[in-house]
Amino acid sequence: MIIKAENISYTYSEGGPFEKAALYNVSLTINRGDFVGIIGHTGSGKSTLVQHFNGLLKPESGRLTVDGIDTSEKKADLKKVRTKVGLVFQYPEHQLFEETVRKDIAFAPVNMGLSPDEIHDRVIWASRLVGLPEEILDKSPFEISGGQKRRAAIAGVLAMKPEVLVLDEPTAGLDPRGRDEILRQIKKLHDETGITVVLVSHGMEDIANTVNYLYVMNNGRIVMHGEPMKVFSRYEELEEMGLTAPQVTKLMKKLCGLDVCTVHQAKEYILGVLRRA
Amino acid sequence: MLKDITLGQYFPGNSFIHRLDAMIKLILSAVYLVIIFLIKNFYGYGLLAAFTLFTIIISTVPLKFVLKGIKPLLWFIIFTAILNLFMTGGTVIWQFGFLKLTKEGISFAVFMMLRIVFLVLGTSLLTYTTSPIALTDGIERLLTPFGKMGLPTHELAMMMSIALRFIPTLLEETDKIMKAQMARGADFQSGNLIKRAKALIPLLVPLFISAFRRADELAIAMECRCYRGGKNRTRLNESKIGYPDIIACVFVLLFALAIISVNKAG
Ligand SMILES: Nc1ncnc2c1ncn2[C@@H]1O[C@H](COP(=O)(O)OP(=O)(O)O)[C@@H](O)[C@H]1O
């Protein structure tokens, strides 16, 4: 396993007038090569949790280890942890700052102290992975489209060649086409390179098709986990938490009491039934 | 680090101090500041400390929280004290090269430190117990006489309330961008001065861009709701000066008189 959280809790501005407990006794494990989803409605603590994964936040109690490194330890090498676990923030395009997209993607490799050749290779590699055309690399990050900005920002994290890629709501604010493209590329990245991916989302449809394990958060706690199909089959509970299972899951449950979480599976099943009839 | 900045923070509550009229509170705070500089001896400072402590207690803002406001100014206070310590002429009690320690210097340095500390405590208590909206409203009413002379008081007050309103937002944004760049290996804490200044670019560029974007959006949103400045604008909450305000004024007046008489005694 690469990330392991044991009973971690976290409170924002402890002792102040706006003290806010955000995580209570959260435990989870993420294994190498996994494609893990974390879902929960806004304010359930997803972003707080994933910021623990690369040591930006340290648990108040409990323990979090990344590839055996305890992030709370005084002499823990956090720089190393941050290159192992690449974290793409919500609305990552807000962090772009360089004159050209190329320089912006190169920011992390430069910070890692790599050679110019290596940096160049990584920029090309990362921008190809997220589907950014080469001619865009020399434009200003402020003159390209919203979807391209988002890709450039994701490439900026990928350029560290992390072992785990954590994406905090990567599709927020994108149109359906941009959303599908980003998700497809992430899936492709996972399949081709075998990188471990953690995908945070509040939309079910995003996650149903892609992840192989799912954690559900509510009010700072992990309330359910398991394979997507198992989790979605409890959609009444999900709805009580303000989440919805994919439409097709509900439909298939009503039609034939079957647990299904993607349109593709539903199609296969219905076709099967029709053929037999 | 960012958590230490308490300036302009509001500590919600419903104490006697919270309920005072904002304009009265502003005037009384100004009187308090003048009193700090009138004090001539340590008895006066004792009285001042007692008065300040009393107001903090009835304001229900935790003392720990009020004292936190001094932390970011600690170096400034120490620096001022040291400067005063060695720069004041008078009876020399210890000398090392050009450094002269005088009796007057010591008492002056201590006075200076106490003054800054009480200055910060008094002003932060004002912002802790007054919501930004009430505060700018109070300022606007205070400035009304100048409005007749052509000063755009409403616009000034509006600018101030917008600025105050956006302090927490900008701090939050700074925190987020800082974390995002740290996730890409940025290092804000180590290195020499030039390196550190350079490290701020990845933080400042996105911060400015988002601040401009927010300002733009806010201006459009205000225009959409027909905002057009101060003339003939009415208020949602008309503030009235009541008994508590009069009691507070009398109390501060008595305190001022007490300080003046103690000054004579010392
Ligand atoms: N910087 C912060 N300071 C104070 N409270 C915060 C901060 N960030 C998040 N919170 C609070 O912590 C809780 C969890 O937030 P978050 O982890 O961002 O949830 P999610 O990503 O699931 O929407 C929320 O109630 C939020 O208001």
Ligand SMILES: [Mg+2]
């Ligand atoms: Mg979030």
